[in-house]
Amino acid sequence: MSQSHTRVAEALRDEACPVTEVLDHVAGKWSIGILIAAAHGPVRFTELERAIKGISRRMLTLNLRRLERDGLLIRTVHPTVPPKVEYSLTPMARELHACLTGLVGWAESHRPAIARARAAYDATART
Amino acid sequence: MSQSHTRVAEALRDEACPVTEVLDHVAGKWSIGILIAAAHGPVRFTELERAIKGISRRMLTLNLRRLERDGLLIRTVHPTVPPKVEYSLTPMARELHACLTGLVGWAESHRPAIARARAAYDATART
C-alpha cells in the first residue's frame, strides 16, 4: 500500500494543478449530488432540481453546464412543446460514480464518529 | 448495481445536508491533498506546506484544524525547541484515504479525455 499512495502523492506534488483541476468537479458543493442523482438514468432538469433540494436553479444550471462541458454529462434536448431536456452520465462519469458511491458510503458510516470527534474537540479546546 | 446507487441517492434526497456536510471535507479544494500527503505517516507542518505547493499558511492551518476537529487528523506536539508538530491520519481517515486514492486515479487517467471534451464543447458551443 505504501507504494500506491506514494505515487499519488507525487502526482499531487509534481503537478498539483492538473489533478486538482479535475478533482474540482468533486470539490463543488453540488457536483457529487448531481452526478449521483443523474446516475439513475436520463433525468430531467426539474427532477434534478427537486432531487437535490437546497440547490438553486442558477447553481444547478451552472454545474450542469460545467459537467457537460467536461464530458461527464450528456445533455439531450427533445424539441417538443413544452421543452424537455434529459441528462445522463457518460461512461467516464460512470466510473467516477463508483468512486463517489464509496465516498458517500464512508460519509454515512462515519458520520456519528465525526460528530463525536467534533464534540470532543470543542469540549477540550474550550480551555 | 441499480440497488446500491438507489440507496445512496435516497440518502442524498432524504437528508442531503448531513451527508453533504461530511462530504464537504472532500469538497474543500485542499482537503484531498492534505489527507493524501499526511497518509505517508507523521508529517510536519512545513513538509505539508511544501508538499502541497500553492496552499497558503493560512489555508493549511485552517484545513488542518478542521480535519483534526472532525477526527480525521491526529496532531502531535513535541515540546521541543524549536517546536515540532506532526500530523497523521486516524484509522477513520485511512479508510477515506482509500476512496480518495481511487478518485485521484480516476482523475489522472481521464484528464486527457476531459481536456478533449472541454475543447470539443468550446468549439461547438461557439456558434
Place this chain on the structure above:
DNA sequence: CAGCATCCGGCTCGATACTG
C-alpha cells in the same frame, strides 16, 4: 419546462506582518 441576466451580500482565500 428549462433556462439566462442581473444585482448583491457574504464568506473564502491570499498577502502581509507579527509571536511563542
Place this chain on the structure above:
DNA sequence: CAGTATCGAGCCGGATGCTG
C-alpha cells in the same frame, strides 16, 4: 518551526425577474 492576526479583494451562490 509552527503558527496567529488583520485586512481587503474576489468569487460563490441566493433571490428575483424575464424568455423560447
